[in-house]
Amino acid sequence: MGIETSCDDTSCAVVEDGSRVLSNVVSSQTEIHRKFGGVVPEEASRRHLELMLPVIDEALVRAEVDARDISAVGVTFGPGLVGSLLVGLSTAKAFAFGLGIPLIGINHIEGHIYANFLQYPDLMPPLVALVVSGGHSEIFYLPEHGRYEIMGRTRDDAAGEAFDKVARILGLGYPGGAVIDRLAKEGNPGAIEFPRAYLEEGSLDFSFSGLKTAVLNYVKRNRDRGFKVQDVAASFQEAVIDVLVDKLLRAARLKGVTKVALAGGVAANTRLRERLWEAARGEGFEVFIPDPDLCTDNAAMIAAAAYRRYLGGERSPLCLDAVPNLELGSPIS
Ligand code: KG4
Numbered sequence: 001m002g003i004e005t006s007c008d009d010t011s012c013a014v015v016e017d018g019s020r021v022l023s024n025v026v027s028s029q030t031e032i033h034r035k036f037g038g039v040v041p042e043e044a045s046r047r048h049l050e051l052m053l054p055v056i057d058e059a060l061v062r063a064e065v066d067a068r069d070i071s072a073v074g075v076t077f078g079p080g081l082v083g084s085l086l087v088g089l090s091t092a093k094a095f096a097f098g099l100g101i102p103l104i105g106i107n108h109i110e111g112h113i114y115a116n117f118l119q120y121p122d123l124m125p126p127l128v129a130l131v132v133s134g135g136h137s138e139i140f141y142l143p144e145h146g147r148y149e150i151m152g153r154t155r156d157d158a159a160g161e162a163f164d165k166v167a168r169i170l171g172l173g174y175p176g177g178a179v180i181d182r183l184a185k186e187g188n189p190g191a192i193e194f195p196r197a198y199l200e201e202g203s204l205d206f207s208f209s210g211l212k213t214a215v216l217n218y219v220k221r222n223r224d225r226g227f228k229v230q231d232v233a234a235s236f237q238e239a240v241i242d243v244l245v246d247k248l249l250r251a252a253r254l255k256g257v258t259k260v261a262l263a264g265g266v267a268a269n270t271r272l273r274e275r276l277w278e279a280a281r282g283e284g285f286e287v288f289i290p291d292p293d294l295c296t297d298n299a300a301m302i303a304a305a306a307y308r309r310y311l312g313g314e315r316s317p318l319c320l321d322a323v324p325n326l327e328l329g330s331p332i333s
């Protein structure tokens with residue numbers, strides 16, 4: 001079983017043998033946070049408390065299994081909002097203790113990457129993965145299961161955060177990624193030349209705050225004259241994607257790997273998926289991208305990551321604490 005409550009989605013999944021999703025229940029709180037224009041941490045943890053047990057019940061019912069059939073519980077213990085993390089973690093501990101089964105703490109980012117192993121059961125490292133979500137934009141090298149080297153990260157906003165902020169500038173509401181994705185399909189990606197922050201020569205880091213400011217300035221400058229929202233959405237999106245695809249493929253070439261993977265909420269973006277397939281295939285890379293509902297926060301990806309650690313004999317103590325700024329990967333020498 002996987003349990004995920006790191007941000008504003010309450011999720012529980014039952015996965016068999018690390019690859020067969022029997023159920024993956026995600027109760028989104030988007031409607032609650034929408035009126036505030038973002039996630040309100042206190043509100044999120046209160047909702048998790050209300051939703052956690054019904055979501056677990058639903059996951060068991062949909063999977064058609066009894067709680068006693070579960071062999072281990074994987075749970076996100078970081079990174080994320082501390083109050084939100086604690087709800088899932090405390091529940092998972094109670095579940096593991098009550099049933100006498102192992103508890104396995106999982107890094108949320110590792111979970112996102114493992115959505116790929118869930119989607120493609122034959123996939124094996126080494127590979128290079130780009131994790132792009134509301135809180136993260138990072139490139140990892142995975143020489144083998146469970147080992148991560150961070151090759152690049154954002155220096156300011158995460159890619160998803162940039163989508164959300166630009167959506168707010170354009171008055172499209174929250175969260176913005178999916179709306180921009182949809183509107184961009186009716187716009188011209190070459191209409192406005194927004195900046196691409198490649199940073200210094202050879203850097204695999206990202207920076208999206210300058211791009212967000214450029215969109216804001218464009219909107220202010222053209223407010224009276226009027227502009228086509230679809231063109232702004234498409235041109236902004238293209239600027240983000242150009243840099244993401246370029247740096248991911250550069251990282252893969254540096255490591256000499258043939259497999260590249262996408263993960264995280266922004267990996268649900270239609271145009272990013274298309275552009276990566278095109279660019280990577282042209283160079284002979286194999287591309288791995290989970291289905292959109294496995295890209296955004298869900299517990300099946302957590303169960304998949306936990307299964308691998310379970311097989312490796314890993315167990316977490318019942319005193320495991322939530323770690324809001326948990327990191328994944330340090331340089332491999
Ligand atoms: O991974 P995720 O569900 O939660 C975090 O761990 O942050 O990612 C949420 C982020 C949000 O910023 C949302 O706007 C973005 O993913 N997102 C998208 C799309 N769907 C979700 N961004 C671009 N295009 C999409 N289709």
Ligand code: ZN
Pocket residue numbers: 108112133134264265296297
């Ligand atoms: Zn996430």
